[in-house]
Amino acid sequence: EAEVAQSPRYKITEKSQAVAFWCDPISGHATLYWYRQILGQGPELLVQFQDESVVDDSQLPKDRFSAERLKGVDSTLKIQPAELGDSAMYLCASSLARDQPQHFGDGTRLSIL
Amino acid sequence: GESVGLHLPTLSVQEGDNSIINCAYSNSASDYFIWYKQESGKGPQFIIDIRSNMDKRQGQRVTVLLNKTVKHLSLQIAATQPGDSAVYFCAENRANQGGKLIFGQGTELSVKP
Numbered sequence: 001e002a003e004v005a006q007s008p009r010y011k012i013t014e015k016s017q018a019v020a021f022w023c024d025p026i027s028g029h030a031t032l033y034w035y036r037q038i039l040g041q042g043p044e045l046l047v048q049f050q051d052e053s054v055v056d057d058s059q060l061p062k063d064r065f066s067a068e069r070l071k072g073v074d075s076t077l078k079i080q081p082a083e084l085g086d087s088a089m090y091l092c093a094s095s096l097a098r099d100q101p102q103h104f105g106d107g108t109r110l111s112i113l
Numbered sequence: 114g115e116s117v118g119l120h121l122p123t124l125s126v127q128e129g130d131n132s133i134i135n136c137a138y139s140n141s142a143s144d145y146f147i148w149y150k151q152e153s154g155k156g157p158q159f160i161i162d163i164r165s166n167m168d169k170r171q172g173q174r175v176t177v178l179l180n181k182t183v184k185h186l187s188l189q190i191a192a193t194q195p196g197d198s199a200v201y202f203c204a205e206n207r208a209n210q211g212g213k214l215i216f217g218q219g220t221e222l223s224v225k226p
Contacts, residue, residue, distance in 0.1 A: 004156075031212060042202050042216025043157065055211045091156050098212030101147055104156035 004105035006092050012111045018080035021108045025074070025094030031055075033102060034067055034077050037089040046090075049075060050098070079110075087112045125223045132190040134220045136203035141184060145206040147214070148177060148188045152199045160188070160201075190222075198224045 005024040013019055025032050030051050035043035046065065048056040052072040060067065064083070069075040079086055089109050093102040126132045138146070144165035149157035163170045163177045163186070170177050176189040190197055200219040207213045 006156075033214075035214075041218055042204070043214070044216070045213050048211055048213065050211075056213060093156075093214075095212065099145060099206065099208045100212075101159050101162055102206075102212070102214060103159055104149075106154070106156045109154075 004092055004094055004103055006105035006108055008108055009106065010109045010111075012113065013082060014113050015084055016081040018078065019082050019110060020079075021077045021090050021092075021110075023075045023077070023092030023105060025092070026103055029094035029096055029103075030072070031095045031098055031100075031102075032069060032075050033093040033095075034075070035091040035093065035104075037091055037107070039089075043089075043091050046077070082110075082112050084112050086110060122218070123221045123223065125225060126193050128193060128195060128224055128226050130193055132188075132193045132197070132222060134188045134190075134201050134203075134222065136186050136188075136217055138184050138186070138203075138205050140205065140207070140215075141181075142209070143205045143207065145208055146177070146179065146186055147204045147206060148175075149202045149204060149216075150197075150199045151202065151219070157202060193222075193224050195224045195226060198222055 032049040034046045037043040047060045047067045049069045067077045089107045091107040093104045095102045147162040148160040151157045161172045161177050174191045179186045200221045202216050202219045204214045204216045
């Protein structure tokens with residue numbers, strides 16, 4: 001069964017450093033999402049791509065977060081500089097279309113020291 | 114307002130019994146709902162979905178019921194097994210907002226052998 005691939009699985013870094021997460025969606029999925037999940041809560045959308053274009057980044061803290069999907073396939077989410085409050089699970093999901101089920105990767109667990 | 118919430122944060126059932134997990138939503142315009150299962154350290158796993166033109170949908174050992182009148186949906190798991198232990202989220206897909214998923218806080222299902 002095709003899966004959404006994410007790396008790294010874990011990232012520990014100090015505040016003020018830069019971090020980057022990578023996501024490879026299921027082949028053929030045009031829509032890609034990045035979510036942040038705090039322990040004990042449901043995921044919250046950060047940014048959504050349709051092919052290479054950003055559709056929704058209204059919840060992305062743009063002073064420190066950036067996301068790109070240059071060729072409309074894989075995607076990178078970056079944080080610079082990282083803050084203590086950024087510690088969370090960062091999940092990537094993809095779907096064939098906006099009204100189709102989203103399939104998630106296993107995420108990157110980020111810990112900021 | 115935006116909210117998709119679960120009535121119970123934890124549910125404990127005996128192996129072999131049926132489980133019922135409930136979810137309330139507030140946006141009457143929502144027309145697509147998804148149930149996810151999330152095991153510790155993993156991303157949400159798609160279980161089953163339902164659109165608003167249906168009130169019931171069945172999968173393998175799972176059934177989702179949708180009551181649009183009271184804005185409520187439930188997930189029924191038949192013959193619950195230890196492998197069903199996880200956190201279950203209902204999510205509301207806002208197709209008119211680009212397919213944005215609004216998650217509830219989750220219900221932790223614990224299966225006693």
